Amino acid sequence: MTDLDIFRAVLQRKDGNTVTTAIEELSASDLPDGDVTVAVDYSTINYKDGMVLKGTPGLVRNYPHVPGIDFSGTVTASDNPDYSAGDKVVLTGWRVGEAHWGGYGQMARVKGDWLVPLPDGLDGRQAMAIGTAGFTAMLAVMALEDHGLTPDRGDVLVTGAAGGVGSVAVAILGSLGYSVVAGTGRPETHDYLTRLGATAMISRQELETPPKGPLSSERWAGAIDNVGGPILGNLLASMMYHGSCAAVGLAASPKLQATVLPFLLRGVNLLGIDSVMCPKPRRLAAWARLAKELPIEKLEEISSVATLDDLPKLADDILAGKVKGRVIIDVNA
Numbered sequence: 450m451t452d453l454d455i456f457r458a459v460l461q462r463k464d465g466n467t468v469t470t471a472i473e474e475l476s477a478s479d480l481p482d483g484d485v486t487v488a489v490d491y492s493t494i495n496y497k498d499g500m501v502l503k504g505t506p507g508l509v510r511n512y513p514h515v516p517g518i519d520f521s522g523t524v525t526a527s528d529n530p531d532y533s534a535g536d537k538v539v540l541t542g543w544r545v546g547e548a549h550w551g552g553y554g555q556m557a558r559v560k561g562d563w564l565v566p567l568p569d570g571l572d573g574r575q576a577m578a579i580g581t582a583g584f585t586a587m588l589a590v591m592a593l594e595d596h597g598l599t600p601d602r603g604d605v606l607v608t609g610a611a612g613g614v615g616s617v618a619v620a621i622l623g624s625l626g627y628s629v630v631a632g633t634g635r636p637e638t639h640d641y642l643t644r645l646g647a648t649a650m651i652s653r654q655e656l657e658t659p660p661k662g663p664l665s666s667e668r669w670a671g672a673i674d675n676v677g678g679p680i681l682g683n684l685l686a687s688m689m690y691h692g693s694c695a696a697v698g699l700a701a702s703p704k705l706q707a708t709v710l711p712f713l714l715r716g717v718n719l720l721g722i723d724s725v726m727c728p729k730p731r732r733l734a735a736w737a738r739l740a741k742e743l744p745i746e747k748l749e750e751i752s753s754v755a756t757l758d759d760l761p762k763l764a765d766d767i768l769a770g771k772v773k774g775r776v777i778i779d780v781n782a
């Protein structure tokens with residue numbers, strides 16, 4: 450794989466308060482500073498990519514900007530001792546695609562310290578089927594395990610289950626032998642979620658119904674919450690004694706409306722999950738587990754492939770909660 454002198458990328462420009470997004474031809478000399486240059490094979494779309502593509506304020510630091518918070522590819526040039534030309538690499542997080550140019554182009558240049566080697570057992574396409582969403586799902590499972598969750602403790606709830614993080618979380622938990630209850634607002638995804646490993650479904654409507662008091666009956670040994678807002682507050686009130694909930698997302702709301710009683714009377718743990726600045730040793734551990742413990746056939750079930758030209762529609766869809774599972778972006782198609 451060699452550097453492309455001219456390459457295609459999604460470029461965002463800002464004029465006053467208006468952000469425009471178009472595919473443009475860029476030259477290698479346009480790439481930002483960094484010690485590793487990568488020929489990108491695949492990227493993906495996450496919820497945050499949707500926000501960046503729609504020009505949501507507060508994410509992108511400078512324009513013109515190339516979005517795409519994740520990519521996989523092949524190193525073409527490196528001044529970093531850890532990487533050489535030809536190495537297969539993966540990038541998620543570190544505010545790439547927000548504060549730094551990201552993966553929605555055929556070439557990228559980044560700090561080598563942000564990369565991880567493509568894990569043994571995965572190819573670049575599969576790594577992007579996982580992407581930030583799947584990596585975050587693994588971090589959430591690891592956090593729950595660190596706080597004592599084991600399959601014999603009881604049901605584990607995953608909210609926003611048919612989305613990217615949710616789908617991978619259901620698949621990982623299912624393959625680890627957990628009894629997984631999938632919380633979804635889309636009944637048409639029930640068969641899909643069952644195939645991924647869910648043992649039961651709960652509707653978004655039921656999850657949104659407030660409990661009668663500050664605590665309700667003990668129902669969840671663990672939970673991975675992708676939506677925040679009233680659902681997170683409600684599920685905390687239904688956690689079992691010493692149960693843990695990993696707070697991952699805000700697809701419904703960034704607000705948390707809850708009492709402290711689940712913490713004081715049931716010893717419940719609310720665990721924050723951050724994938725962006727996650728330190729490298731934990732990053733490597735999470736990727737190694739994903740390569741081993743996420744069944745490839747489930748990854749195929751979760752994922753579909755699209756191109757750079759499809760991104761504007763995908764951005765609308767992911768922010769409207771309409772994307773099922775994970776969408777891989779083939780940047781060279």
Ligand SMILES: NC(=O)c1ccc[n+]([C@@H]2O[C@H](COP(=O)([O-])OP(=O)(O)OC[C@H]3O[C@@H](n4cnc5c(N)ncnc54)[C@H](OP(=O)(O)O)[C@@H]3O)[C@@H](O)[C@H]2O)c1
Binds near residue numbers: 494676767
């Ligand atoms: N902490 C981190 O490091 C980190 C990393 C990645 C993502 N995130 C966050 O995690 C969340 C999920 O990301 P994703 O990439 O999986 O997004 P996604 O694919 O869009 O999934 C979000 C899911 O949430 C549900 N949902 C959407 N709107 C909702 C609403 N108003 N009320 C209740 N449920 C709603 C939908 O699931 P159903 O159709 O099944 O109901 C939707 O598929 C996002 O908020 C994202 O920003 C955080």
